[in-house]
Amino acid sequence: MKVAARAHVPPFAVMEILAAANARKAAGENVLNLCAGEPSTGASDVVRQRAIDLLTAGDLGYTESLGAPGMRAAIAGHYRNWYGIDVDPGRIAVTTGSSGAFMLAFLAAFDVGDRVALGVPGYPAYANILAALGCEVVTLPCGPETRYQPTVAQLEALTTPIDGLVVASPANPTGTMIDPAELAALAAWCGERGVRLVSDEIYHGITYDSSTPPTAASYRSQGAVVVNSFSKYWAMTGWRLGWLVLPDDLVSAVDALAGNVALCPPALAQHAGIAAFSPAGYAAARSNVERYAAARALLLERLPSLGWTRIAPADGAFYLYADISASGLDSITWCARLLEEAGVALTPGTDFDPVDGHRWVRLSFASSVEVVGEAVDRIVAWQSTL
The missing domain is CATH 3.90.1150.10 (Aspartate Aminotransferase, domain 1)
Structure with a gap:
């Protein structure tokens, strides 16, 4: 066969x-x-205890395709607390880990044959998911001269137009970060050319100075998509819980796709995961x-x-x-x-x-x-x- x-x-x-x-x-x-x-x-103990309570007395039926309202509201609160920006909970999609987030984002944003750029070295699943969906992956070799991150200069040097750009900051495997001014420049470059920017921010919070990395959620008007997860900062890998912050034009598409692909994210992980946003x-x-x-x-x-x-x-x-x-x-x-x-x-x-x-x-x-x-x-x- x-x-x-x-x-x-x-x-x-x-x-x-x-x-x-x-x-x-x-x-x-x-x-x-x-x-x-x-x-x-x-x-954390607070998340585990909430899961125990839910298992004994909670409602673990289906949630909405884009996630339980309480979880989406909690994520929006996280953006207010950490980044000082207001995100409408209606633009948040809770997903089955960041892997599910990438699948839904790529399905909604790119067609077969679209060209999507990403930096190398980088997380291999970006390229593999895109290739499986019929997209053409455009690699941008990134070394010490760019601190292992893609730049606007590299995008300008491309001889064929692209439809998307995937970035990660902090990045896997290098741990390097995109300078705030460079992220703003990348978002502006993409927005001006109709290129979809997808920003992997699953390592936000795990940095070693006092600064908070900028989030591409600030660039809603440029059509940027943010991917994040509970796996790294909150150490909840097996709970398979992540999220997307979507621009307005992708919300309905991701909602339809999510309902068909997974129906909804895991209910137990969602309801217990709200406790991750507590002080404890x-x-x-x-x-x-x-x-x-x-x-x-x-x-x-x-x-x-x-x-x-x-x-x-x-x-x-x-x-x-x-x-x-x-x-x-x-x-x-x-x-x-x-x-x-x-x-x-x-x-x-x-x-x-x-x-x-x-x-x-x-x-x-x-x-x-x-x-x-x-x-x-x-x-x-x-x-x-x-």
């Missing part, structure tokens, strides 16, 4: 590394898993960021012993993206041997950059400083044997 051509997208290598690491753990080996972008703490929920998330900051500081301090001289600036998120080509190994071999010989799981850069990713690895420090410290000790010792 036929298998659709759209299904022939590359697998996510991090999941293969994760499966191998879990198999070794199940066999009794001491494995330190720093490959997945998953906070080790899990959901925010406090737990801030405590997690403090853990990441301690692990990040340790990593940066240990860079000389690691011998990693070329890294992306880890402005936010919880990743260190490092060039390991001086080892003489490609990143897939390097990661496979590190797991087998030292019991540490990292992700090869080929997931994020099909051209130069063989030189790079991604280390996730979304864990305790003790675990990250032991992993660094093992990597240093293992590298000395190469």
Whole structure:
């Protein structure tokens, strides 16, 4: 029988590394898993307790396709509190994680054959979802000269028009952020040319200075779409809960698509997730960021012993993206041997950059400083044997 051509997208290598690491753990080996972008703490106590209450006495029937009104109102309140902007709850779509948000946004915004640009290195699911939907992916190579982020100058240099641009700040795998003025310039450039800007903001809140990253939700008039999630800042990965902030022209399209594709997001996660916006929920998330900051500081301090001289600036998120080509190994071999010989799981850069990713690895420090410290000790010792 036929298998659709759209299904022939590359697998996510991090999941293969994760499966191998879990198999070794199940066999009794001491494995330190720093490959997945998953906070080790899990959901806060206030969210868990709300879920328990709902399971014993709550209504867990279908919600509206775009999400429960209480959740949409809570998200709108979050934008007032954090960014000082008013977002109509009617423009918010609650989704099954950010993955569901990207699927709905791309389906609503782009047709088969549309050309959508994105920076490389970057999260591979952007390109894979777009390709599965019949869009043409236009890659923008981003290195240290642009702080690993796309720029207006790169867009101006394109010889063929584009229909969309996907950006992420803080970004996966680099952790770099887009300067506020540059984000405004990107939004203006897109708005003037009818190019749909999609901004991945799932790592907002996980930054290491006192500033709050700007949100593309401020650029409603330019048609920008914002994607966010409870998975990273609120450490609710398995709850599969995310959201979109939509411009007016996409609301009805996403509503229709959401009702047909998923009917509604998970009801338990929605109703319990409202508690994440409580003072206790925010406090737990801030405590997690403090853990990441301690692990990040340790990593940066240990860079000389690691011998990693070329890294992306880890402005936010919880990743260190490092060039390991001086080892003489490609990143897939390097990661496979590190797991087998030292019991540490990292992700090869080929997931994020099909051209130069063989030189790079991604280390996730979304864990305790003790675990990250032991992993660094093992990597240093293992590298000395190469």
